[in-house]
Amino acid sequence: MRRGFFMLTMTPHWTERCEEIRAWLAALPQVFIGSDFDGTLAPLQPNANDVRLPDLTRVLLQRLAACPGVVLAFISGRGLADLRRRVDLPGVLYAGNHGLEMTAPDGTTVLAPAPASAGSAVRQVQAQLTAALAHLPGVWIEDKHITLSVHYRQADEVRHPEVELIVRDVVCSHPDLEVRPARRIWEVRPAIAWDKGSVLRRFLDESGIPSNAAAFMGDDVSDFDAFRELPDGWTFAVGTDHRSDARLHLTDPQDTADLLRWIVEQRAAS
Ligand SMILES: [Mg+2]
Known part of the structure; x- marks a missing residue:
């Protein structure tokens, strides 16, 4: 949970704890490094379709994946196929749709158990929302097959409450579905107890x-679910709001790249 506005406790920057992280990296034969994509590895853009992994970050991730004993995983709100295309690294784990679809150890795709009726409900909601939101410029619906993302980053700020009202109003008549917030996005998804934390736990077990x-590093409320699964691991919240459940913070995706470069150096030296 996000702490109260008046709480002044700040999450320290990762460089304040690098001696501890260095010892941690040197001591373990196997480490798991998980990351969100948008806003964590790749800078956010006005249009989510324009978000790209910086070339340097891809090189660093390739080097990290090649380090002995490092398991890399990417867990995103994007659809799985979209995420794989944008990260484009072989031999790593992927989970899309906040973990609702994920790669199995043999590379095949596995879906989280959702009610069979959720699929048709998503299609109905898509049609209803397309009509109900058509008068709002800058609002668009991304079809992620088993979920929908209603993007409103490009809409006029004064219309944002109206977007929420419409989305909640449409979805509340479908008991198999729920609405969850993301960064300037309303996610419409099957109402099941499965989130980024659940898929992180599954990846660790496997x-x-x-x-x-x-x-694990992430920038959004959905990433807090993953942070909670790692009470004794290292968690990094990206962004200027340092009040999160993460142990440490990163300033922006460039800072994430700096951390990755540093981890590659430590791991290669150990
Ligand atoms: Mg993100």
Whole structure:
């Protein structure tokens, strides 16, 4: 949970704890490094379609994936196929749609258990929202197959409450679905207890790696679910709002790249 506005406790920057992280990286035969994509590895853009992984970050991730004993995972709100296309690294784990679709150890795609009726409900909601939101410029609906993202970043700020009202009003008549917030996005998804934390836990179990040998970085409320799975691991919240459940913070995706470069150097030296 996000702490209260008046709480002044700030999450320290990662460079304040690098001696501890250095010792952690040197001591473990296997480490799990998980990351969100948008706003964490790749800078946000006005249009989510324009978000790209910086070339340097891709090189660093390739080097990290090649380090012995490093398991890399990407867990995003994007659809799985979209995420894979944008990260484009072989031999790593992927989860899309906030973990509702994920890669299995054999590379095949697995879906989280959702009610069979959720699929047709998503299609109905898509049609209803397309009509109900048509008068709002800058609002668009991304079809992620098993979920929908209603993007409103480009809409006039004064219309944002209206977007929420419409989305909630449409979705509340479909008991198999729920609405969850993301950054300037309303996510419409099956109402099941499965989130980024659930898929992180599954990846750790399948990799045989304990939570104290894992790290996760993310910039959004949905990433807090993953942070909660790693009470004894390293968690990094990206952004200027340092009040999160993460142990440490990163300033922006460039800072994430700096951390990745530093981890590659430490891991290569150990
Ligand atoms: Mg993000």
